[in-house]
Amino acid sequence: MMKSLSEWGYCRLGVAVPELRVADVAFNLAQLRRVVDQAEAADCSLLLCPELALTGYSCGDLFFQPLLIEQTRRAVAELAADTRGRGLTLVVGAPIRQDDRLYNCAVILGQGRILGIVPKIHLPNSHEFYEQRWFASARESRCDHLDWNGEAVPFGADLLFRAVNRPECLIGIELCEDLWVADPPSGAMAVQGATVLLNPSASPETLGKEGYRRELVRSQSARCIAAYAYASAGPGESSTDLVFSGHSLIAENGLLLAETERFRFDSQLVLADVDLARLRTERARSSSLAMGAIGPRYREIPFHLAELAAGTLCRPLDATPFVPADDAERAARCREIFALQTTALAKRLRHTGVARVVLGISGGLDSTLALLVAVKAFDRLGLDREGIVTLTMPGFGTTARTRGNAERLAELLGVGLRVIPIDGAVRGHFADIGHPETLHDITYENAQARERTQILMDVANQVGGLVLGTGDLSELALGWCTYNADHMSMYGVNAGVPKTLVRYLVAWCAECEFGDEAAAILKDICATPVSPELLPPTAEGEIAQKTEDQVGPYVLHDFFLYHLVRRHDPPAKIYFLACQAFAEEFSPATILRWLRVFYRRFFSQQFKRSCLPDGPKIGSVALSPRGDWRMPSDASVELWLRELDGLDGET
Structure with missing residues (x-):
């Protein structure tokens, strides 16, 4: 009874939607730090923030401004330093330059350093989206590492992150549109063993999209027999042509564990204890997942996942699992x-x-x-x-x-x-x-x-x-x-x-x-x-x-x-x-x-x-x-x- 929740197989996963000002890196950094402090106080082990959370998704041609990109790079370094001595591992969206290309990236930070950088693969370029105007696809990258102040940081869409102290926790990251395509990368990641799938996103709100997004995340978690966290940009993004709601979710093998309230301007944080032991068992029972098509080979990056102490479980727990309460x-x-x-x-x-x-x-x-x-x-x-x-x-x-x-x-x-x-x-x-x-x-x-x-x-x-x-x-x-x-x-x-x-x-x-x-x-x-x-x-x-x-x-x-x-x-x-x-x-x-x-x-x-x-x-x-x-x-x-x-x- 006194075992830690980690020993029972749980990992406390959080999604955050920090308050945002478009192109105000200093303000956004301060909000991220506040939400990281809140998450750590709540014993969160792994925190996901939205796509391009340090700049805002809706900067437009400001992404061509070297000043914005350089300030973002410094903010990433500061956030990485903040994780030193903390148990929490952070995933945050940022524009990252490699050589002469700019990439829309998820940066994973922990133990005082940048553990890896995952660039977005699928860049939408129709309707309200123009990402190819500013960003290059991960497929265009010519290097598998990025030089960061003399340190070679793993870079690429082929990265998975393995918790050395919790081997059942293998993290795969895809960004926003990557989930919405016919063959999401998360499927191949799951076949390769990823049990926790993270998606930093900036999904604008249009009529009827909320329900579609919820079902997309829930069904992908079921298809992959995985935990799936989706953090979406909030209403602080520009409303020149679009409205962003901050609708963020955590699902586990088809079960929706947590989601944020939409259209809130102040920062939000929701947490859920995902059951990695359950996912491992479900995968052992499923012959279909292991028979999935062999995709790209992934590089595994080791990191340390914070242990979760004994306490109250942070997830829905039905006393009558056969009888819906509603x-x-x-x-x-x-x-x-x-x-x-x-x-x-x-x-x-x-x-x-x-x-x-x-x-x-x-x-x-x-x-x-x-x-x-x-x-x-x-x-x-x-x-x-x-x-x-x-x-x-x-x-x-x-x-x-x-x-x-x-x-x-x-x-x-x-x-x-x-x-x-x-x-x-x-x-x-x-x-x-x-x-x-x-x-x-x-x-x-x-x-x-x-x-x-x-x-x-x-x-x-x-x-x-x-x-x-x-x-x-x-x-x-x-x-x-x-x-x-x-x-x-x-x-x-x-x-x-x-x-x-x-x-x-x-x-x-x-x-x-x-x-x-x-x-x-x-x-x-x-x-x-x-x-x-x-x-x-x-x-x-x-x-x-x-x-x-x-x-x-x-x-x-x-x-x-x-x-x-x-x-x-x-x-x-x-x-x-x-x-x-x-x-x-x-x-x-x-x-x-x-x-x-x-x-x-x-x-x-x-x-x-x-x-x-x-x-x-x-x-x-x-x-x-x-x-x-x-x-x-x-x-x-x-x-x-x-x-x-x-x-x-x-x-």
């Missing part, structure tokens, strides 16, 4: 998931030629969602809803609330319903195996679950139908299903949906797909505690057996599942992230307790996942043995538990 986004996701589920089931019915399905309904969330999926799939195929044969099978733990909701919902939806109590059959089975009914152990519970599955399978044979599985992704992760009972079906429509999302899906169906009394019942089902109802209810007839009391909160388990399977984070890092995400809800000791339970169950219950029925993949986390998750059923959990044991004294 209402509109969540509704859109529910609509998409429901479409995926119904299409999957419709395809299976079309393929088999079967016009009947059989499923057990309990009045709980999972079976309700499976029923709703079946109804919509039948409607899409033009099949009679009577072909949906629902069975409610009350047992020793069934409450009036859940049974009533199940039966009334089936009636309102116009599906077939059978009520088959299992008490007598289970008592006979107890007598056969010599098990006392008063012993409420695992045998007592599982006998009921297996009796229900036997009935479902036999009724399916009777009517010539398919048994629909109702178990969800979270239950499969924990093995919270009875082997050869609710674990088994002929098609599992919920197998890709995590528990934290099931409730929202049913609620969305109540709002958007089903109305009136059916919606009211669906809302009550959402308010019902999650329970298998295998133990007798309380004296008041209420549910006595609550799943989360036994196995732990699903909101924690879904968080653990996402970070284990999707992110491949180690146990201690998952614990650290959970403590950050749930600081107001659970104590560290509680989180650690349930994380141990999660790992033990996840490993020990793999045998159930190794023989899963067919079911559709829904999101980026899936546990099908035929695709996404292949794990030996007898793999040892000890390595993971030992790491958690080392956290005992830190709770």
Whole structure:
């Protein structure tokens, strides 16, 4: 828990938009120094500033003035000297002369010196842009070093910068238009190993460009499986013909981590902790990136990246990674998931030629969602809803609330319903195996679950139908299903949906797909505690057996599942992230307790996942043995538990 954020794989990346005066190098230098001080105080390791930040992008023919270029050179030297004794590495845009050519460059500064200079490759020269009037392309350079007061500074578009103390941090730099072309240099840099891509830019604002720019940066970070920072010139640039907004962004593998406010004249700084360890893991999983076209060979320049101390994580951290916080986004996701589920089931019915399905309904969330999926799939195929044969099978733990909701919902939806109590059959089975009914152990519970599955399978044979599985992704992760009972079906429509999302899906169906009394019942089902109802209810007839009391909160388990399977984070890092995400809800000791339970169950219950029925993949986390998750059923959990044991004294 006391590890530094760097040890967890994070690098604090910043983008700054300093206040600017066109052609006033001294003023711009002072503003840059202020923002560098702010970034260092915030433990920023790597700071990106806009294109031509020392002069302003919109100087026009003033770029031909030797005085402007010489003053910029002196300012670069002063900024380089400022980095001596600092941990921060700075990237700033400046016009740099080499021999008889002027280049639009990104200068990377650290450890008191100029580490390298990267000139721009693609110079726009149409519409509002006239860069070829003043600057030469990197392709025109005849030297790979630039003489800087007797020191040979690496120069060229073929430079990558490797952190010697953090080898997973390899920085590639492209400038503004380089990103907007058909084949951005950052793609080749990523193929060569660059994990952090920086773009000092001066992107003027026109109607609709904000959204396009955001998607361009976000999608390039995803395409390259990299962090991508984009720092754009602010409104201090000349407004003679254009308006600049300072819209700057930080993205990581498709996720937007931070962005600045547009049209602010004062300096802005935004920070984000990019997860280099995550990027490394994602690249190891991707065969496509490594197969990318081999581009130019790059020179690697070593530098030292500042370590990031322990503290609060500076990046969005979803406590519910499967459930968007935004209402509109969540509704859109529910609509998409429901479409995926119904299409999957419709395809299976079309393929088999079967016009009947059989499923057990309990009045709980999972079976309700499976029923709703079946109804919509039948409607899409033009099949009679009577072909949906629902069975409610009350047992020793069934409450009036859940049974009533199940039966009334089936009636309102116009599906077939059978009520088959299992008490007598289970008592006979107890007598056969010599098990006392008063012993409420695992045998007592599982006998009921297996009796229900036997009935479902036999009724399916009777009517010539398919048994629909109702178990969800979270239950499969924990093995919270009875082997050869609710674990088994002929098609599992919920197998890709995590528990934290099931409730929202049913609620969305109540709002958007089903109305009136059916919606009211669906809302009550959402308010019902999650329970298998295998133990007798309380004296008041209420549910006595609550799943989360036994196995732990699903909101924690879904968080653990996402970070284990999707992110491949180690146990201690998952614990650290959970403590950050749930600081107001659970104590560290509680989180650690349930994380141990999660790992033990996840490993020990793999045998159930190794023989899963067919079911559709829904999101980026899936546990099908035929695709996404292949794990030996007898793999040892000890390595993971030992790491958690080392956290005992830190709770």
